[in-house]
Amino acid sequence: MKAALFLFILFIISATPAFAADGSPAGEANTARIAELYSDLESFDVTLYSTQPEENLSLEALLVSSEGTHEKTLDRQVLLAGSLPANIRATKVGFWNVSNPERGSYTLRARLLEGKQVISEAEYNFAYGSNSASRLQVNDLVPNSQGMSVALSPKEASLFDIEYMLVNGSDVVYTTRTEKLSLTSTPDVFSALWGTLLENNKEYVGRVKIQVYSPQREFISSTERFTARNDAEITDIYEDETGASATVFGRSQVPFEGDLVFSVYELAGASGNGNSGLVESTRARVPVLLNNDDETVEVAWSQRLSEGVYRLEIELLGNDGDIIERRETIIQSDLSPVSNVSQVNDSDNGTVTPDENDEDGVPGFPSVAGITGLIVVSVFLRRIRS
Template identity: 70%
Template sequence: MKAALFLFIFCLISVLPAAADISPAGEAGTARISDLYSDLESFDVTLFSDQPEENLSLEVLLVRIEGLNEETLGRQVFSAGSFPANTSVMKVGFWNFRNPERGAYALRAKLLAGEKILSEAKYDFVYGSNSASRLQVNDLVPNSQGISIALSPKEASLFDIEYMLVDNSNVAYFTKTEKLSLTSAPDIFSASWGTLLENNKEYTGRVKIQVYSPDKEFISSTENFTARDDAEISDIFKDETGASATVFGRSQVPFEGILIFSVYELEENSKKGTQRLVESSQARVPVLLNNDDETIEVAWSHRLTKGVYRLEIELLGNDGDVIEHRETILESDLSQASNVSAVNNSTSGTEASSGKRIPGFSAAASISGLAAIFIYLRKQS
């Protein structure tokens, strides 16, 4: 009889959409739970306050429902932090179940100020029901630039996607795209992080999808990643006077790297093809974020004479590690004699403009002065 009753309840829950039951407690105007969601991988609780709040805590329980009995599978308590007035704050947590059992589950959440319950809520859901989801998550890839998810439709669907950057239990960045659609072919949906990341720090990328009809349905997926500074050399220019490289940012970790330009002369007569370092120069790259670019230029201390050179460019990251290494050939047609002549011409031009007298200037000035005196004396007479 009990088995039949449990089977009836389980089937009834399986055909009903997951739902949240929110029952605020305490006085009106205090902080409260405004929304919550859970599956067996992760959960989120949205908090709201009409006035600033501090020193609050959030208690979350995951329970498994078996007939009229409940078994507590997990409990988490963490600080809810401070609340600015009229602002929603989302807290995220994660479960770790290797072999979950099919059945009915519930998330119970309490917002506490000390021992006082300000608000409590419950979210019921079913794991492993026979009702198949209308969308399937094929892959999820978060990285230092943003997050991408590959979805396949089992039937035409209209849905929203929430993208979250999670730092411990805090949502460091949140963005939402509404009224997306899939009809028959798989597709990839992406979002860029709109906040700065810390180098070598671990974050979690989380996506929550809401399908509209025939019943409201949620799907979530999470994946961890470590934020890294990253950039690439997108363009190079070089000649006998200098070189330049354009650096393109590929991360929301502020990139503060260095470019090193090294020129090696290729010894034509050497049997072993040895190379002689002619010059090496380095320059700091201005701070870059994702999709930013800067062109950095260096000038050689002297023009490269006729010959073939190997130009080596290394891009170093924030930690001094080599992000990218590029090599190219530089050929100069400038002979030793023309190089010396160019230097001499430059020196002569400098002397001409440095204030030396132009021949004939003193004589012309003297003649003009005598003519003026003669005209003046003639008028007097």
């Protein structure tokens, strides 16, 4: 019994330090830090990482020029890092305000702060206007509500990666990366579509970051601002004397929530070239569309168009009621009123019934029944008299 008690006490004493040792290093490692950073004289980006959620952090970035031992701070940016989720890389982008830059060496100095306490800091050195030009050149950059395209030209054959960034304020809200692209001797255009929803009439920044691997790893970046707009187009229409339809194709990552307006005008004159008068106008809602989505909207006229030539006008209205596109076509109806069976309104139930006294046709059923009744009554009276 004493031996068993001794072994139990020995187990507790030996196990206690082991639990303390496991908890201490884990607590020290759970801190936010600057994982990666890059800068040129136009913009910079800083990637943050934390193994546990963090709140109320800020990021201070300094652009410093160096001439020998002399340093000069050219610009200072402070970005709100906000909330950092655990184990997710978050990238912040800032833009320098530097006029008339000179050739030389520059440094990005970034500090991650919690209040006034420095949690992490890092530096990135780069040169401007050096003789070692990049192997690639950005000729043009066009971001819009669908995505972004960049035109590149090579100075020599190159392999490279392109990272496309959608920036809202200082936050990178969407990024996609294409790797192992190549250019040999001729320029080419590279594109990517946004994979996130955009807000109508809001300004964003499209940014590309290109990484070239040889002879040494280097980066090229370029940015361009744009305003997101809802956009769509009419790709196909159909029309006849009973109704019309239009197919709408989405061309934006801003959700399209517009309308279609179908208006029919009767053209005067046999040739249909005279003035026109509005016959009917119908407005229909377009189902919500995103980029590369399409929907067909159909409408029916309140009554079939009689014989004649008509002008059909279809207007595609955007989220704000603005006219995005207008299409026109002709409807030629061969439906003649003379060829139709004449119709009158039944006053009892409001339905339409055939005319009972068609001059050129066979007498209607009520007339036949009346004549038959008179014949039956006449025969009956003759039998009584006899």
